[in-house]
Amino acid sequence: MSKFKKKKSGGSPGISTASLPDIVFMLLFFFMVTTVMREVDLKIENKKPSATEVKKLEKRSLVSYIYIGKPKERFQAQFGREPRIQLNDQFARLEEIGAFALQEKESKSESERPLLQFSIKADYQVKMGIVTDVKMELRKANALKINYSTEKGIPRMLR
Amino acid sequence: MPKREAPEINAGSMADIAFLLLIFFLVTTTMDVDSGIARKLPPYDENPPETPPQMVKNNLLAVLVNANDEILVNEEYMELRDLRAKAVEFIDNNYKGNCDYCQGRRDPKMSDNPEKHIISLQNDRGTSYEMYIAVQNELTGAYNELRDRLAQTRHGRNFNLLNEEDAKEIAKDYPVNISEAEPVKF
Numbered sequence: 061m062s063k064f065k066k067k068k069s070g071g072s073p074g075i076s077t078a079s080l081p082d083i084v085f086m087l088l089f090f091f092m093v094t095t096v097m098r099e100v101d102l103k104i105e106n107k108k109p110s111a112t113e114v115k116k117l118e119k120r121s122l123v124s125y126i127y128i129g130k131p132k133e134r135f136q137a138q139f140g141r142e143p144r145i146q147l148n149d150q151f152a153r154l155e156e157i158g159a160f161a162l163q164e165k166e167s168k169s170e171s172e173r174p175l176l177q178f179s180i181k182a183d184y185q186v187k188m189g190i191v192t193d194v195k196m197e198l199r200k201a202n203a204l205k206i207n208y209s210t211e212k213g214i215p216r217m218l219r
Numbered sequence: 220m221p222k223r224e225a226p227e228i229n230a231g232s233m234a235d236i237a238f239l240l241l242i243f244f245l246v247t248t249t250m251d252v253d254s255g256i257a258r259k260l261p262p263y264d265e266n267p268p269e270t271p272p273q274m275v276k277n278n279l280l281a282v283l284v285n286a287n288d289e290i291l292v293n294e295e296y297m298e299l300r301d302l303r304a305k306a307v308e309f310i311d312n313n314y315k316g317n318c319d320y321c322q323g324r325r326d327p328k329m330s331d332n333p334e335k336h337i338i339s340l341q342n343d344r345g346t347s348y349e350m351y352i353a354v355q356n357e358l359t360g361a362y363n364e365l366r367d368r369l370a371q372t373r374h375g376r377n378f379n380l381l382n383e384e385d386a387k388e389i390a391k392d393y394p395v396n397i398s399e400a401e402p403v404k405f
Contacts, residue, residue, distance in 0.1 A: 081233035189344035215353035
């Protein structure tokens, strides 16, 4: 009858994993919250054509987007079925592109302005007419660096 | 009735479930990488010159795309799949013979050297955007092919893996000269 209990022989005391789910859930929520992209609410149909010789757009903060495409079905009653231009969150007329380009330029610092790119995200079904008009407006606004946004893949015509 | 203790729920697998969810979200939330064909627009000129600058005809590769998405290259009908090879042949032709890295056939009907060549791309207002991108893609592909070839012989690796200086030099040797005129009605 000893006064002292013998220590349990061998074996390390198990680490409680009860808090592991909490940690993982924290991670999970972190990823769920942070990966939400602040994309504009697209009001037009926008399925990009595919191309193979693409270049990645670097510096996303220095890219402004111009969307072109047929209005989505719920907007067709109001805006018709013809391809329209969307800037930020709303439909825009052609003449507004110049102001938009200027505004985008103004919002960047002096040193970054020459690096500003305009990414034209046009639906593959639109005709070149509207795209050319947009390009012309950009030229007038002296926004010359552009990028035709595409998916990566072999063009449908070559498949 | 003897009082029974509520059995404890084993939370050991909770972590696994959470991990599963975590991995699911990690995999499905692919970042939308933006990529595309980069181009530089010519500056706007209030009153464009009346007469286009004179240039030797053999230096010009006129690519027309009409509203039916058909391609005409130097007044000859061409399939899209042949365009890239044609462009490569044209750019790399080296008729004048002062381009030591070119491997062209030195055809008198095609460009003097890569510096002089111009590819004029003209489309109709009714050309589909998809076709336009496909044509741009083929032309860009032609340039990339030539640049890669030159980069391979000079530095032993592809153009996009070169350092900035070497890349600049090669880009100068094979400059992208695509001129886009206003669309016309054919």
